[in-house]
Amino acid sequence: MSSQEHKQKVWKLIKDVKVGMLVTQDDSVPRARPMHLVQDEYDGTLWFFTRASAEKVFETKQDSEVCLSFSDQGNGTYVSLSGHxxxxxxxxxxxxxxxxxxxxxxxxxxxxxxxxxxxxxxxFGEYWKAKDSKAYQLYEIARANLDKHHTPDMGENEKFGNG
Structure with missing residues (x-):
């Protein structure tokens, strides 16, 4: 579970992306497929339509632990959410x-x-939100290449929940 603050942050990051990659276990092999959000708010639960006859349904019945990843490269937003x-x-x-x-x-x-x-x-989950300025990101990468003691500051990164 995560705090209300984390729920608001997660929703702000994924609500416009709309499509996440759902990872299930197909026997012992991870398998991902795109899923489209159908809700207008987030309270710690995500909803998707699917067919009851879909392979992902059988996979989640065998192992209910799943992971969802959302990516918006244009905005430098990356979110990974794990749950049941x-x-x-x-x-x-x-x-x-x-x-x-x-x-x-x-x-x-x-x-x-x-x-x-x-x-x-x-x-539980984790998110990354890159600094908006591409120039700043390039500066940080160049600085790290020149100064081996400097790690690039590319933006926000936070883990949350019980993971």
Whole structure:
């Protein structure tokens, strides 16, 4: 779990990225695939639509520990979130998060029995937010190459939660 401050920071960093790479375990091999956020706020839980028949569903039933990574290279934002996956076929939640983007992936509509929600309860994470100025970043890299005792200051980095 993380503090309210961390939750707000995480949401600020990922809300515009929208797509994260979900990493599950396929037997003993990590496997990643893109997942699109469907919520408008973050309280420590992330929601995604998926098919109940999808391989990732079977993988999360075997091992519910997952990792999500979000990257916005243009803004120098990188977020890694780890937690536990659960599946929900709650019609109230499906109705709440249903939108035209999701509908495009489920032509049978939100009443299709294969429609389900994947809930990720985030336990811990880490984020990196680079300094906005590319010139500053280049300066820090050049300085570190000239002064072996200097480590580049590229921006914020923080771990949070119980990890």
């Amino acid at each position: 996956a659960n599946l929900h076929r709650d019609q109230g939640l499906i109705d709440k998060y249903w939108n035209p983007f999701v509908a495009a992936w489920f032509p049978e509509g939100k009443d299709d029995p294969d429609v389900t929600l994947l809930e990720i309860k985030v336990q």
